[in-house]
Amino acid sequence: MKASRNELIALFKQAFEGVGFDFGGYESAADMIVWAEMHGLHSFKSIRNRMPVFEQRKRILAEQLVPVYRENAIIDAKRNSSIVAAGMAFDIAYVRAIHGAVAKVTVINCYDRKLAIKKLVDCANRDVVCLAYWRDGEILHVVHSDTGFCCPEYSQYKLEDVGISECFNEEHQQTLFVICAKDVMGMQEYMANNVPELKGNKTVVISPLKMKLSYTEALTNGIVIDSDFWKELTILGQEVLVESTEQSRMGAGA
Amino acid sequence: MRSATKLIESSLPMRPPEQVMNLSRLGSLHQSRISFMRTLMRKIMREKWVIEPTVFELDEHGYGTVVYTVQAKHNTYSFVLFSNYLNDDERNDRVIAEKWDLTMTLCIGEVNDEQVAKMKENVPKQEAGRANSNMIVLSRGNKSSRNFEYVVNTLAEGHQPLMSKLTQCGYLYRTTAVYGSGKFGMADWAKVKSQCPDFARPFSAEMFSCYMLRHFSVEQAVSLAKIKSPKTAVPMEDKVRRYIGIGNSTGLGMAPYLIRHPKLLSQWMLTRETAVSRVVHLGEVNKDTIGKLENIINKVLQHISETNVPDAIQTKRNENLTSELTQVQKWLLDNALACSDWRSLVEYVETNYSMETQEILNSLLMEIYPSLVDELEEQLCVDERYEIQPNMSLSELKQVIESRYDWALNIDFSQQGAEYFFWYRSEEKMEPRLGQRFIEPGEAKEMPLTVARLVRQCYDRLCVDIEQHSGNDLVAYFLIRESDMNGIVKRIQTMSKDYYGEIQGNLADENMLPLDLLRCKLSFFGVSKFDPKSKLWVRNSMFQGAPILSDIGKPFDDDWYFPIAVNKMP
Numbered sequence: 001m002k003a004s005r006n007e008l009i010a011l012f013k014q015a016f017e018g019v020g021f022d023f024g025g026y027e028s029a030a031d032m033i034v035w036a037e038m039h040g041l042h043s044f045k046s047i048r049n050r051m052p053v054f055e056q057r058k059r060i061l062a063e064q065l066v067p068v069y070r071e072n073a074i075i076d077a078k079r080n081s082s083i084v085a086a087g088m089a090f091d092i093a094y095v096r097a098i099h100g101a102v103a104k105v106t107v108i109n110c111y112d113r114k115l116a117i118k119k120l121v122d123c124a125n126r127d128v129v130c131l132a133y134w135r136d137g138e139i140l141h142v143v144h145s146d147t148g149f150c151c152p153e154y155s156q157y158k159l160e161d162v163g164i165s166e167c168f169n170e171e172h173q174q175t176l177f178v179i180c181a182k183d184v185m186g187m188q189e190y191m192a193n194n195v196p197e198l199k200g201n202k203t204v205v206i207s208p209l210k211m212k213l214s215y216t217e218a219l220t221n222g223i224v225i226d227s228d229f230w231k232e233l234t235i236l237g238q239e240v241l242v243e244s245t246e247q248s249r250m251g252a253g254a
Numbered sequence: 255m256r257s258a259t260k261l262i263e264s265s266l267p268m269r270p271p272e273q274v275m276n277l278s279r280l281g282s283l284h285q286s287r288i289s290f291m292r293t294l295m296r297k298i299m300r301e302k303w304v305i306e307p308t309v310f311e312l313d314e315h316g317y318g319t320v321v322y323t324v325q326a327k328h329n330t331y332s333f334v335l336f337s338n339y340l341n342d343d344e345r346n347d348r349v350i351a352e353k354w355d356l357t358m359t360l361c362i363g364e365v366n367d368e369q370v371a372k373m374k375e376n377v378p379k380q381e382a383g384r385a386n387s388n389m390i391v392l393s394r395g396n397k398s399s400r401n402f403e404y405v406v407n408t409l410a411e412g413h414q415p416l417m418s419k420l421t422q423c424g425y426l427y428r429t430t431a432v433y434g435s436g437k438f439g440m441a442d443w444a445k446v447k448s449q450c451p452d453f454a455r456p457f458s459a460e461m462f463s464c465y466m467l468r469h470f471s472v473e474q475a476v477s478l479a480k481i482k483s484p485k486t487a488v489p490m491e492d493k494v495r496r497y498i499g500i501g502n503s504t505g506l507g508m509a510p511y512l513i514r515h516p517k518l519l520s521q522w523m524l525t526r527e528t529a530v531s532r533v534v535h536l537g538e539v540n541k542d543t544i545g546k547l548e549n550i551i552n553k554v555l556q557h558i559s560e561t562n563v564p565d566a567i568q569t570k571r572n573e574n575l576t577s578e579l580t581q582v583q584k585w586l587l588d589n590a591l592a593c594s595d596w597r598s599l600v601e602y603v604e605t606n607y608s609m610e611t612q613e614i615l616n617s618l619l620m621e622i623y624p625s626l627v628d629e630l631e632e633q634l635c636v637d638e639r640y641e642i643q644p645n646m647s648l649s650e651l652k653q654v655i656e657s658r659y660d661w662a663l664n665i666d667f668s669q670q671g672a673e674y675f676f677w678y679r680s681e682e683k684m685e686p687r688l689g690q691r692f693i694e695p696g697e698a699k700e701m702p703l704t705v706a707r708l709v710r711q712c713y714d715r716l717c718v719d720i721e722q723h724s725g726n727d728l729v730a731y732f733l734i735r736e737s738d739m740n741g742i743v744k745r746i747q748t749m750s751k752d753y754y755g756e757i758q759g760n761l762a763d764e765n766m767l768p769l770d771l772l773r774c775k776l777s778f779f780g781v782s783k784f785d786p787k788s789k790l791w792v793r794n795s796m797f798q799g800a801p802i803l804s805d806i807g808k809p810f811d812d813d814w815y816f817p818i819a820v821n822k823m824p
Contacts, residue, residue, distance in 0.1 A: 004387065004436030005444065023702040024741025087740075091644035091730040098645060122641070219445050222387040241681040242696030248680055248687055249350075 001230060002222030008034045011230070014237030019054045029083040032118040037223060039117075039151065040206055040214035046112050048229050050081050055236065073103065077110035082176060086116035090123040090130065093180035097128055102190040107176040110134075116176055117143050121152060123180060129187040131179040133198070135159065135172060141205075142198060146184050151211035153204060161200035266531040268753070272661060274527060277759035281770025282609040285815060286617040287624065288525055289780030290457045292815070293631040294465070295800055297452075299810040301327040305466075305803050307473075309370070312337060316478045319374065322466060323364060326452035331390075332365045333466045334358060336378050337474065345396050347430045347503040350682045354380070354394035356427065356470075360463045361389045362441070362450060380431070381683055385440040390453065391463040392438060395427040395471075398501060402426045402475060405490075409479035412486040414494050417819040421560040424783070424798045424817075426471040428501030432460045447635070456518065456634050457779060461796075468500035468797050492802060497819060499798025502781060505791035509771040510677065510686050513703045513757065517748065520755030521636040522778050527754070528633075532626040533619040534596045544590045546622045550816075551579050551586075554614065557782070557816035565786045571610055578603075578611040621815065640748040642740070648716060648732055649725030651743070655713050658750045661758040662706035663713060671764035673707070676700040688768065688790070704762040708742040715739060782816060 003011075012030035021029060036043035073092055077085040089105045096103030113134040124130045124145035130152075133142040140157040147153050166172060179195070181187035191198055206214075242248065273279070285292065309321035317337045324331040335358040344353050357378045365373070376383030377392065385392055401423045408415045434457070436442040446453055453459040472495050479487040512519050537543065558572050585602055593599065596619055603612050620627045646654075656663065667673055675688045678696045689696050702708060715736050723731075729747075733740050749755050760766060769789050776784070781794040799817025801810060 001384070001439075002387065003439050005442045006436030007439060022738035022740065023708075024739070024744060025737065027741065087642075088730070088734055088737075091642060091733070095645045095728050095730045219442060220387065220449065222439060238681070240679060240699050241684060242678045242687075242689070242699050244680045244682040247694060248689065248696075249682075 001225060001227045003225050003230070004222060005034055005038065005219065008037075008223060008225065011233050011237065014240055015051075015233040016054070016236075018236040018239030019051075025084070028087055032083050032086070032115050034223070035118040035121075036115050038215045038218040039211040041114055041117065041154070043112075043115055044225055044229060046114065047081070047083075048226075048232070050112055051232065051236070054081075073105040075105065075107045077107050077176075079109050079111065079174075081112040082107070082110050082114075082116040082119075083112060085110050086113075086119040086176065086178075089116070089176065089178045090119045090180065093130075093178045094123050094126060094128060097180040097182055101186045102179065102181040104190075104194070105178045105180075107178065108171065109174050110176045111174060113176045114141070116178070117152060117154065120145055120178075124152070129181045129184055131181075131187060131191070131195075132176060133195075134176045140198075140200075142202070144187075146187065147208040149208035149212070151208040151215075153208050154206040154211070155202040155204050157198065157200045157202050266528075266535045268527050268531050271754050271756070272758060274523060275754055275756060275758045276609075277757055277766065277770045279609045279613065280757065280774035281767060282613045283774055283777035284614045284617045285777055285780040285782060286526065286529070287620045287627045287812075287815075288529060288631050288634065289778055290455065290461050290634075291465075291780030291797060291800070292812070293455065293634075294458050294461045295814070296628070296631075296810075296812055297458075298326075298462075299801060299806060299812075302807050303327070305469075305806070308332075308364075310473075312474065312477060314481050315339065316474050319370060320470060320473075321365060321370065322470075324462075324466075328451045329362065330364055331360060331362060331450075331452070333360050333463065334365060334370060334373055334377070335467075335470055336374060338378060340396070342399065345399070347396060347428060349431060349505065349507055349685050351430065352380075352382070354378075354430065355397045356395040356467065358391075358393050358395075358463060358467060359385070359389050360391040360459055360466070363388060380433075381438060383438065385438045387439065387441050387445070389440045390446055390450065390459045391432060391434045392440060393429055393432040393460075393463050393467070395429045395467050395500070397427055398423055398425055402471075405475045406478045406482065409476060409490060410483040410487045412483075412488050414488070414491055417494075417497065420494070420497055421819050422562050423501075424497060424795050425468070425499045425501040426475055427467060428503050428793070429464055429467060429796075430503050432463060434460045454635070455631070456522075461779065464500050464502070464796050465800070468498065468800075469803055471500065472498055472802075492804065495802045496799060496805075496814075497817060499795040499800070499817075502776075502794050502796050503791065504772050504776060504794065506688065506768055506772075507686050508775055509768050510701065510703055512771055512775055513705065513761065515638060516745070516755035517636050517638045517640070517752060519757075520749070520752040522634060523754035524752075525630050525633045526778075529620050529627045529630050530616045533623045534600050534616075536626060537596055537619060537623045539590060539593045539595060541591070543622050544586055547590075547618060548583060548586060550618045550621055551583055553818055554618065554816045555579055556818045560819050561783050563783075563785045568784060568786050571608075574608055575610050575614065578607040579614070581607070582611070582615065621813075624812070640744050642729065642733070642744050643747045644728060644730035644733070646729045646747065647725060648720050648723070648727050648729065651729055651732075651746070652713070652716055652720065652725070654750045655709060655716070655746060659706075659709045659713075659746065659756070661756075662709040665706050665710070665760045667707060667710060667760075672760060673762050674764035675762045675766065677703045677761070691762075702741065704760070705742075705745070705756060706760050707762060709746065712739050712742045712746065 009030045012033055013026045016026035016029045033043045033047050085107050089107045093103045093105040116132055120130045120132050130145040138159045140159055142155045143152050145152045304325040306323055308323045312318040320335045322333040337356050340353055340355045359377050380394055405415045476490055558576050563569055603615050673691055676691050676697050678689055678699050680687050691697055719732055767789055769786055772792055781796050783795040785793040799814035
C-alpha cells in the first residue's frame with residue numbers, strides 16, 4: 001500500500017508512543033524513519049525487524065544510555081537502535097565541535113545505524129560539517145554532509161581496502177562513529193590525521209541527487225509500506241487510545 | 255519571511271503576547287481580510303478561475319456523481335462529489351459518524367471514468383477508505399434537512415426562498431469534517447505547497463472544497479425543484495444564491511492542532527497583529543475613512559441582528575457587542591475627526607469595552623485599508639521546524655523559561671481545579687477528547703497538550719539539575735540525564751524565538767473553555783455566525799455572502815464579510 005509522509009509520521013509516532021517512548025522521543029524516531037525511507041534508505045525493513053524488540057523491552061529509553069566516558073565522548077547505546085541514541089550523539093559532537101573545532105563521538109552497541117543519517121542532516125543544518133561511519137561485516141558505511149547540496153552522500157568502502165582501521169576492533173562491530181567539525185577544512189584535516197579508513201576506494205551507494213530525487217518521488221506519488229507492517233504499527237499505536245464510553249463521548253461534545 | 259523580532263524591532267509597536275495570546279481573547283477573534291476564505295476568494299476573482307461541471311449525473315432524488323473541473327492559474331483540478339441516500343436517523347455531525355449525505359474530494363488534474371469509479375469505492379467511506387497522492391482534500395457534508403426541503407419546495411412552486419427563512423439558517427448543507435495534509439493517503443502539505451501553487455496557503459484547498467460544496471448545494475436544490483415541478487420551478491436568483499453559505503460543525507478535534515503547531519499559530523497571529531498595528535498607526539483618519547468605518551459598523555450591527563443563536567451565552571455576547579458597537583459609533587461622531595490615527599479609538603475601546611468588541615474593531619479597521627493589509631496574506635505560511643539547541647547553557651535555558659514562559663510558571667497547579675481536565679485520544683476514530691482527571695479512565699494516556707504544566711515540570715527538573723551539576727553545563731548533557739524532557743525543551747527553545755505562538759493559559763483548568771480554541775482557528779478560516787452547541791463544539795457559516803461562480807470575471811469589491819439580508823430581500 002501507499003501512504004503519505006504525514007500519515008506515516010503520525011503512525012510511527014503513535015506506535016513508538018505505544019511502546020513507551022517519551023514525548024520528543026517518539027516524534028524524533030518517527031521523523032528519522034520516514035525521512036530515511038523517503039530518501040531511499042529502506043528504513044522500514046530494518047525498523048520492522050526491530051519493532052518486536054522495542055515492544056518486548058518497553059521503556060528502554062534514552063535515560064538508560066550512559067555516556068561511559070564523558071571526556072572521550074563515548075555513549076553506550078546498550079543494543080538500542082540509533083533512533084534512540086543518534087540524536088544525542090550528534091548533539092554532543094556539535095557542542096564539542098563548536099568549542100574545539102572538531103569532535104568525535106563514539107556510540108557503542110548501536111543498531112539500525114543507517115537511520116542516524118537524518119540526525120546528521122539536522123546537525124549539519126546548524127552550519128557545521130558532519131560525518132558518520134560504521135562497520136557492517138566487511139563493509140564500511142560512510143555518510144557525510146559536505147556535498148554542497150541539501151542531501152548527504154552515502155558511500156561504502158571494502159574494509160580489506162582501507163588498511164588499519166579502528167573498525168577492525170571487534171568491540172566496534174556495532175559502533176557508530178559521529179564526527180562534527182566547524183568547517184570543511186577542519187573536517188578534512190581531522191579525517192586525514194585520524195580516520196585512515198576513509199582513504200580506500202569508495203563506492204557511492206546513494207548520491208545526494210539520488211536522495212533528493214527519491215524524496216521528491218515519494219512526496220509526489222506516496223510512500224510504499226507493507227500493509228502487514230502498517231497493521232502491526234497500528235496495533236502498537238492502539239496502546240495510547242482510551243476506551244470509548246458514553247461519558248467519554250460527552251467529553252467530545254456529544 | 256521576516257521574523258517576529260525583525261518586524262517588532264524595525265517598525266510599528268505590536269501588542270505583547272501576554273495580551274494577544276490570552277485564551278479568552280483568542281476566543282473573541284473574528285474573521286478579517288487575511289482570513290483564509292477571504293484570501294482565497296480574492297485569489298479566485300483576481301485570477302479568474304474557470305469552474306465547470308463536466309459530470310452532473312444525479313437521479314430524480316438528487317443522488318449520483320458530480321465532477322467539476324477547475325482551471326486555476328497554474329493547474330487544473332477536479333472536485334468530485336458523491337451524493338447518497340441517508341436516513342434521517344443516521345445523520346450525525348460528529349466525527350464518529352460513518353455515513354453522510356455527501357462525500358467529496360478535490361484532486362490534482364482531470365479525472366477519467368476509471369479514476370472516478372475508484373474514488374466512488376473509497377471517498378464515501380471517508381476515514382475507512384484510502385485516498386491517493388493526487389487527492390488534496392477529503393470531506394463530507396450533511397443536509398440541513400428542513401432548510402433544504404424548504405428551498406426545493408419554494409423553488410418548485412415558482413418562488414424565491416424568503417430571506418427571513420434564510421437568516422434563521424443560511425445554508426443547505428453542513429460540512430462535518432474537511433481533511434487535508436496527507437490524511438488517509440492524500441497528498442502531503444509539502445507536495446501541495448511545492449506542486450500546487452494555487453493552493454499553497456494554509457487550508458486554502460480545504461476552504462475551496464467548502465466553497466464548491468456551497469455551489470453544489472444550490473445546484474442540487476435547483477435541479478430537484480425542476481424535477482419536482484418542471485412547469486413551475488424557477489432557478490434561484492443570484493442575490494439569494496450569494497446569501498446561501500455552507501454550514502460547518504466544528505468540535506474539539508480542531509483544538510489540539512493549534513497547540514501542536516505553535517510556529518504556525520505564531521505566524522498567523524504575527525500576520526494579524528502586523529495588520530492591526532499598521533491600520534491603527536498608519537491608517538489615515540479623515541471624513542472618508544470615518545464614514546467607511548461607520549458604514550461597516552452599521553453592517554455588522556445588522557449582521558448580528560440577523561444572527562439567530564439559541565445559546566444563551568452567545569446571545570448575551572451578541573447583545574453586548576451590539577450595545578458596545580453602538581457606543582463606538584457615538585465616540586466616532588464626537589471624537590474621530592480630531593484624531594490623526596486610530597490609536598485613541600483603540601485605547602478607548604480597550605479601556606471601556608469587551609475583548610469581543612476590541613477584536614471586531616481590529617477586524618473592521620483592516621477593511622478600510624486593503625493596501626496596508628492584503629499583501630500580508632503572503633506571509634501566512636511558515637516552515638515548521640522545531641529544533642534542540644544543544645549548546646545552550648542550563649542557566650540560559652532557565653532564564654529563557656523565566657522570561658518567555660513566566661505565564662506558565664505563574665500557574666499554581668496545586669490549586670483546586672488547576673488539573674481538572676486531561677486531553678486524550680479515544681479509540682473511536684482517535685477522536686481527541688477531554689476527560690475529568692481522577693474521575694474518568696485514561697489519564698495515563700494523556701496527550702502532551704498542557705504546555706504550561708510541561709514547562710513547569712521541565713523548569714523544576716532543570717533547577718534541581720543545575721544544583722547537582724552546574725548552570726554552565728549544556729542542554730545536550732541535560733537531555734541525556736533527563737531525556738523525557740526532550741520534547742518540551744525543543745518546544746521552549748524553538749518558540750522562545752517567536753513572538754506569539756504559545757496560548758497563555760492552563761489548558762487543564764476547570765474553567766478553560768475549549769470553545770475559545772475553536773473560535774480562534776475558525777476566525778482564521780473566516781467563518782461567521784458562531785452558534786455554540788456546548789463548550790466543546792460550535793456551528794457556524796462559511797462563505798455566506800461570498801461571490802458565486804457566475805460572479806467570477808466580474809468586478810469584485812471584496813465586501814462580502816458580515817453578510818446581511820435586508821436589502822437583498824426578494
